[in-house]
Amino acid sequence: MEDVLRVYTRAYDPRFPQVCLDEMSKQLLEESREGLLARPGDVEKYDYEYERHGVCNLFLACEPLAGKRSVQVTQRRTKVDFAHFVRELIDVHYPTAEKIVLVMDTLNTHTPASFYEAFPPQEAERLCEKLEIHYTPKHGSWLNMAEIELSVLSGHPLKGRISNQTELEREVMAWQATRNQKVVKVNWRFTTTDARIKLKHLYPSIED
Numbered sequence: 001m002e003d004v005l006r007v008y009t010r011a012y013d014p015r016f017p018q019v020c021l022d023e024m025s026k027q028l029l030e031e032s033r034e035g036l037l038a039r040p041g042d043v044e045k046y047d048y049e050y051e052r053h054g055v056c057n058l059f060l061a062c063e064p065l066a067g068k069r070s071v072q073v074t075q076r077r078t079k080v081d082f083a084h085f086v087r088e089l090i091d092v093h094y095p096t097a098e099k100i101v102l103v104m105d106t107l108n109t110h111t112p113a114s115f116y117e118a119f120p121p122q123e124a125e126r127l128c129e130k131l132e133i134h135y136t137p138k139h140g141s142w143l144n145m146a147e148i149e150l151s152v153l154s155g156h157p158l159k160g161r162i163s164n165q166t167e168l169e170r171e172v173m174a175w176q177a178t179r180n181q182k183v184v185k186v187n188w189r190f191t192t193t194d195a196r197i198k199l200k201h202l203y204p205s206i207e208d
Contacts (some may be wrong), residue, residue, distance in 0.1 A: 014096070016099045018063060018102055019063050020102075020145040021104040025056070058074075061089055068138075069149050083119065087118075115128060120180075149179075157185075
């Protein structure tokens with residue numbers, strides 16, 4: 001926990017962008033019958049029944065100090081999918097960075113080994129060398145600022161029923177473009193000092 005909090009106190013440096021990464025699932029649901037549009041004095045109505053069309057995964061990476069975020073919709077959430085998403089971060093979004101300071105949770109796919117599942121050894125090694133990884137502790141994923149962005153994304157843009165991946169991608173890209181254009185940043189205020197006071201019960205007790 002304190003390792004992640006120390007990362008958040010670093011000043012902005014484009015050579016070492018601080019990027020938080022997380023992911024979420026979105027169930028694809030189609031209306032079983034056409035709903036009724038809202039009218040004056042009445043709200044929109046839709047049937048409680050729906051048809052399931054599987055699940056999509058959303059990878060999200062955000063740079064809180066720069067007000068940037070990038071989302072990618074995939075059919076699955078495998079090691080290979082993760083590896084390709086991170087390679088795009090490195091080569092497309094941060095091509096001039098010396099290292100990306102990457103904060104993420106300890107999901108079993110979030111490891112350098114995933115690069116070796118997806119790419120030849122030389123390429124996997126190159127990608128590993130471009131990352132400085134910091135993991136949030138178990139049960140401490142709330143320390144990952146990407147969760148804040150996913151919470152916003154889960155609100156209005158994805159709150160309704162979305163029936164297919166193309167529609168989902170369209171909604172996500174529109175949301176991403178709007179927030180990036182507004183340069184929405186995260187003002188993180190929880191510090192190591194706060195942790196040692198408010199989460200004192202989590203620290204080992206030392207007796208003289």
